[in-house]
Amino acid sequence: MNAPPRMTRQRTAVADALADLADFRSAQQLHEVLRSRGDSVGLATVYRTLQALAEAREVDVLRNEDGESLYRRCARREHHHHLVCRGCGRTVEIDGPTVESWASTVGAAHGFEDIDHTVELWGTCADCRS
């Protein structure tokens, strides 16, 4: 059993920033946002905090096409998918077809276990097109 995380200025700042931001952002972007707000937090700490939040399922993580990790505090905690803008990270939470059961069925049929799946949509939003 691991102890609950400690409440530090940095952790709060990261959580607050995530609460304000609506879209998926990289750790570096978050770091910059915090800096410009005046809540300066070390880059390593931003990474650590985001990972911790992700493990606690407080934030969702996904990889953009460059393999960079993007983080977002989602409205719903239940499982869902995303439609994300390649340009600005603008995000819409969406309900996918029920891939969950399909995924584990297909997996089991081929002798695979611990099936996990990724279903994400990428596109260019109206703003990033003009």
Place this chain on the structure above:
Amino acid sequence: MNAPPRMTRQRTAVADALADLADFRSAQQLHEVLRSRGDSVGLATVYRTLQALAEAREVDVLRNEDGESLYRRCARREHHHHLVCRGCGRTVEIDGPTVESWASTVGAAHGFEDIDHTVELWGTCADCRS
């Protein structure tokens, strides 16, 4: 109009290796395979060749959970999805539910264009479990 790629020893070696390998492999792994075969090819060339093949849709690319690119010469050229083993890269080509039309519909409904989607399944195969 760009000229067709030249047929070099290196390009052939990479293509051959991909033809023999059944599973998703990283550029580094391919490089190692080539080296152990005796068909030594520079790492930069392996990367370049794989990218070229991917652009030509000769191979499929996907990102593992670490964000690393994995390549595979797939049996079918039509669109399909994969069930990949996290441990060894063992791959099964699968038919997913028809997400294609769903993807563009959902995208359009939110004002997004050039919709692209990722649907991949990850699991642990029988061999990697024992």
Place this chain on the structure above:
DNA sequence: GGCTTCATGAGAGTCATTCTCACTTTTGGT
């Protein structure tokens, strides 16, 4: 055979992410 042009590769460079470690803060008694 010559020649033009693309391909190669060794090594340097980039960049996101992680690690190190000395220093600071929280937290949980007291």
Place this chain on the structure above:
DNA sequence: ACCAAAAGTGAGAATGACTCTCATGAAGCC
């Protein structure tokens, strides 16, 4: 409040995948 133990922090170094540079080599074409 006080204090020690343990966790958190951050500047900078390290890692690792990938890309770039540029001098040299090899394809394709006459």
